[in-house]
Amino acid sequence: QKEVEQDPGPLSVPEGAIVSLNCTYSNSAFQYFMWYRQYSRKGPELLMYTYSSGNKEDGRFTAQVDKSSKYISLFIRDSQPSDSATYLCAMGGSNYKLTFGKGTLLTVNP
Amino acid sequence: GAGVSQSPRYKVTKRGQDVALRCDPISGHVSLYWYRQALGQGPEFLTYFNYEAQQDKSGLPNDRFSAERPEGSISTLTIQRTEQRDSAMYRCASSLERTSGRAIGELFFGEGSRLTVL
Numbered sequence: 001q002k003e004v005e006q007d008p009g010p011l012s013v014p015e016g017a018i019v020s021l022n023c024t025y026s027n028s029a030f031q032y033f034m035w036y037r038q039y040s041r042k043g044p045e046l047l048m049y050t051y052s053s054g055n056k057e058d059g060r061f062t063a064q065v066d067k068s069s070k071y072i073s074l075f076i077r078d079s080q081p082s083d084s085a086t087y088l089c090a091m092g093g094s095n096y097k098l099t100f101g102k103g104t105l106l107t108v109n110p
Numbered sequence: 111g112a113g114v115s116q117s118p119r120y121k122v123t124k125r126g127q128d129v130a131l132r133c134d135p136i137s138g139h140v141s142l143y144w145y146r147q148a149l150g151q152g153p154e155f156l157t158y159f160n161y162e163a164q165q166d167k168s169g170l171p172n173d174r175f176s177a178e179r180p181e182g183s184i185s186t187l188t189i190q191r192t193e194q195r196d197s198a199m200y201r202c203a204s205s206l207e208r209t210s211g212r213a214i215g216e217l218f219f220g221e222g223s224r225l226t227v228l
Contacts, residue, residue, distance in 0.1 A: 008150065043114070043201055043219030044153065088152050096143075096166045098217070100152025 003027050006089055006101025015110050019076040023089035023101045026070065030091040030099075033065050035074045038086045038103065047087075048074065079108045112136075114220035116202050122226045123192055131187045131223045135204030143203040143217065144177055144187050153201055153219075159185060192227045199224050 006023045013019055021035075032051045036044035048063040050056045050072075056063045062075040072091075076083055086103040115134040123129050135142050141160055145153035155169040161182035170176070174192075179185040189196055199222040207215030 004152075006152075041221070043203075043221050044217075045219070046216045049216065090152070096158040097155035097169065098153075100154070102150065103152050 003099050004089065004091060004101045006104060008102045008104060010105040010107065012107045012109060013079055015079060015081060015108055017079050017108070019079050019083070019106060019108075020073060021076075021087050021089075021104050021106070022071065022073040023091075024071050025091055025099075027091070027093065027099070028070075029093035031094070032092050033063070033072050034090040034092075034098070035061075035063060036088040036090055036100075038088060040085075044088055081108050081110050084108050114202055114204050114218055116200075116220040116223050118223055119221065120224050120226075122228065124228050125193060126191055128188065128190045129192055129225060131189075131200050131225070133185045133187070133202030133204075133220060135183065135185070135202070136206075136218055139204035139206050139218070141205040141207065141215065142179055142185050143205075144185070145201045145203060145219075147199045147201055147222070149199075156187070156200075189225075192225075194227045197225055197227045 004025045035048040037047045038044040050063050050065050053065050053067045060077045064073040084107045086105050088103040089101040090098040092098045117132045143158050144156040147153045157177045158166040159179040162179050174190045177187045201222045203217040203219045205215035
């Protein structure tokens with residue numbers, strides 16, 4: 001079993017839809033959780049950063065972490081065509097590295 | 111520069127040749143990481159520097175891979191005697207903060223160096 005599991009999709013939604021992306025993990029040592037967005041032929045860029053369980057909201061984006069279930073989610077409200085990208089979850093613990101999921105390819109259709 | 115700069119952007123080499131990939135992090139960033147990203151996969155950790163000190167190289171696949179950051183700024187990832195399985199996108203990332211056991215700062219990724227080994 002991989003440390004981080006993420007459904008690669010692809011996921012295709014109409015503009016304005018609510019998008020739900022998620023990852024599960026197996027390593028109890030993970031303490032902080034991130035979502036990165038990666039546009040085609042670009043490097044990943046940080047979208048959301050959360051520490052421990054709970055919710056964090058930033059504009060149209062909400063990140064949720066449930067450490068008891070080892071499950072994290074990213075919700076995108078009122079999705080826009082410009083949200084079309086690959087979304088990567090990433091997790092870190094007490095060492096120097098982030099462990100990434102495979103990424104979910106999202107397409108928002110106008 | 112404004113972001114993390116990597117060169118070359120594309121490198122095609124023959125099996126058995128050595129390659130050197132360069133990373134110029136954001137000015138003032140203390141932490142520097144190398145990751146490798148295969149097609150359709152997330153980035154995979156290779157190594158981490160705090161200033162010039164290589165503090166974690168546990169992700170380097172084997173002893174053909176090495177990295178240095180001699181003056182705490184520019185870093186070079188070297189792959190000796192390349193093999194076809196080394197073909198991938200190699201990404202450098204830098205962070206303003208020093209990574210500790212408590213937190214990793216925001217990573218800023220470069221656009222990567224795509225290596226193809228024939």
